[in-house]
Amino acid sequence: MRNRRLIWAVAPLLAAFGMADAAAAKSCSSVWIPTWASSQMLPTGENLLPKGVLGGATLRQVVRTSVAGQRLRVRLSNVASPDPLGISGVTVAQSADPASSAIKGETLRRVLFDGRREVMIPAGAEYLSDPVALAPAALESLVVSIHHPEEPAAQTSHPGSRATSYVLPGDHLNDPAMPGAKTFDHWFSLASVEAETCAPAGAIVALGDSITDGRGATTNGNDRWTDRLAARLQGEPRLRHLAVLNQGIGGNRLLKDGLGPNALARLDRDVLAQPGARYLIVLEGINDIGTLTREAPVSEAAHAELVSRMIGAYRQIVQRAHARGIKVIGATILPFGSNTYYHPDARNEADRQAVNRWIRQPGNFDAFVDLDAVMRDPARPDRLRAEYDVGDGLHPSPAGYRAMADAIPLKLFQ
Template sequence: MLLRLAPLLLPLTVLAAPPALASACSPQWVAGWASAQMVPTGENRLAPDMLAGSTLRQIIRPSIAGNRVRVRLSNLAGTKFLQIGGATLSRALGAKGAGVDAATLIPLRFNGRADVTIPAGADYLSDPVTLPVRAFDNLAVSIRYQEEPSEQTSHPGSRATSWLLKGDHLADPAMTGATAVEHWFSLSALEVETCKPAGVIVALGDSITDGRGSTTDGNDRWTDNLARRLQADPKKRHLAVVNQGIGGNRLLEDGLGPNALARFDRDVLAQPGVGYLILLEGINDIGTLTREAPVSEAEHAQLVDRMIGAYRQIVARGRAKGIKVIGATILPFMGTAYYHPDARNEADRQAVNRWIREPGNFDAVIDFDRIMRDPARPDHLLSRYDMGDALHPSPEGYRAMAEAVSLDLFE
C-alpha cells in the first residue's frame, strides 16, 4: 500500500516512511508531463527583453500521481548560457489565472542552489521536492530570468495561459498585473517519482497531437482525453501520457520545429519510463509537397517512399529500446484552404495509410482515419469533428480520437 505523505509543514520525521514500507518501495522517475521545445518564430516570439528580469508562471498538469517531483528546464535553442535566478513550484488555484496556493509554494533548488546556469542546448533537472500530486492536479512552475536568453526556447502551442511580470514574483501568490502569454518557455518536463510500477506513453506528432482546435486552458486534446480514460481504469492508472506534438511538424524536413527524426531521441527516448509510442505524423509532409506548385508523379512517389523510410527508422529505434511503437493513420484533409489538396495528395495519404495498417510494420495500429472521416466523403473530416478548417479536429473530434484508442494496447 502506498504511503500518502503528510503536508510539507510536518516534521521530517513524520514524512519518513517506516523501515518495512521503505524497503518495499522501489521508486522510479517517470515523465508526468512534457512539452517539445523549439525556437519560436514570428508572433510566437516574445518581444526583446520581455523575459529579462521577469518572472514567468506556467500552469501544467501531470497525468500520473506520485509523492515527489522534479522540474526540467531547457535552454535547447540557446547559443549561450541561460541564467535563471530562481524557480518555485506550487499548486495553482485552477487551470486559468496566475493565482496559486501560497501555503504550497516550494523553492526549487539546482544542486542545492536557488539559481542555475544552463549550458547552451542543454536541459537541467531541479533537485527533487516532496509534493504529493494526483493526476491532473494544476501545478504552477514560476521561473525568474536574470537576463534575456540568447535565443528563446519555447513550446508555442501550449493551449494554456502563462503569466509574465517584471520583477521577482517567485513567492507572489497572485502576480497581479501579469501579462497573459499563450506559450510555454524554457519548461520541458515535470518528472514524478512513484513507488508503484509505472510507464509512459509518448504521443509524437504535429498540430493534431499538439491540440490545434482544442480549448485554451481546457485540456481537451486527444492526449488529455486518453489520459483521463487511463486514470479511470484501475488497471491502467499506472500509465502517464506525454504530449510531444509540435504544430506544423514533419517527418522529413524542419518546419515549425525540428523534423520528427531529428527530435526523436530527445522527445521520445529521453523520457524516463517510456514504454509506448503513438506516432501520428505525416500530414504536413504530404500537404507541403504541393502547397506552392504541382510536382511530378516521380516526386509524389519519392515522398511516400521517404515517409515510409522515416517510419521504419522510428520503429527500429523504438524497438531497440524496448518501446512498443504504435502507428496512427493520417486523418483526411481534403478541402483545407491551407494545403488545397487534390486527388494526387489523397492518393499519397492512402498509400501511406495502407503501409501503416499493414501487419508487422508497426507493433499496433490506431486507425484515426477510419474514425474521423466522413463516410459519404472519406477524403474529408466528418463535419462535427472538424474545427472548421477541414484539417484540425474540434474538441468533439479529439474526444472521438481518444475513444478510438483501445486501452488493451497498453499491457
C-alpha cells in the first residue's frame, strides 16, 4: 500500500517534467548552422585528381561534426568550375571507422535536392540539399558519398583534408564499404554539412592558412587545433551550441593568391556567408611574411610596406565582419625562425613582431589570443618550442595544436 501511494505521489511529478520537456521542445526555435565546413578552391598540381577518375565513379568522403542536431543537410560546391556540375546521387551515413570507407548501414540515408536524387549545380555555385532525417551527434564522423555520372569539367576541392577519401568506379552509394577504392587526402565538392538545432546556436569560424588547415596533424585523427577547440566547447554545457568551422587553406595569404584565393577575396563566402557565424578567429599572415624574401632580399621600404598592408587587411576583415555582427578575435603569428623553406632572417622576425604588436594592441581586434607566447621557445623566441614543432620549424605537431586550442579562453564566447 505504501508503494502504491509512492507511485501516485511520483506520477504527477513525472507528468509535470514531461509537460515541461514538451513545452521546451515546442518552444524551440529551429535554426540551421554548419556543423562542419571546408573552404573550396580550384586544385592544382599534385592536389588535382587525374582526368577520368571521378567520371562514372563514387566518391566517399569522411568529415567530423562539431555540434549536434535533429536533422542535417549537405551543401555541395562547384565554385571553381566554369561549367555546370552534374551529380546523379548522394548518400550520407554515420562512419563505422573514421580511418576507413565503412559506414553504419542502418544510418544510411539518401540525400535529395528539390525532391530529386540528381542535381545540376550551376557554374561557380553551391547547392544545398533537402533536409535529411539523420540526427548528427557532436564530434562524430559522417560519410558523404557522391556519384558523378560524368567527369567534371573542372574540379572544386579542399586539398588539405587530413582525412582519407575514397573513389571507386560505378555506383557504390549504398555499399557498406568500398574495398579496392583509390584513396587520397583531399575533399571534393563538399562545402559544408549543416545541422538543424535550437536557437541560440552559432558558429565560430577559423580563417587561416596551413596552421589552421592542420598541416602536421594526424591523418584521420581529428587533432587540428579547431578539433580540440570544438571538443572543449562540447565539454561546457553553456557552449555546446557553438559550432567550429575550419576555413584554413594551406599556403594561404592575406594579400596575394597562393594556394587558394587571398583571405580578403574569400572572406565573404568562407566567413560572412556562413549561417549563424558569430565569432571569427583570424590566424593568417605567416606566408605573407615568409614569401616576401624567400627568393631574394628586399628593401627596408618593402618590409615596412608589407607590415602596413597586412595591418590594412586585418582592418578590412574586422570592419566587414562587424557589419555582419561578428566578433573578431586576432591570433598572433607563430614563430618560424628555423624553417628552411622560408629561411627567415632578423628582418622577417622584426616584421612578425611588428604585426603581433598591432594584434595585441587593444581596440584593433575585439580580443586577441597570444599564440606566439604559447608556442615560442623561451630560449629562442623566434622559433617554435621543440615539443610543439612537427619538425619543419613552421607547423605545429598534434601536441602543439592541442596547446594552441587550450590557450583560447572560452570566456571569449560567453
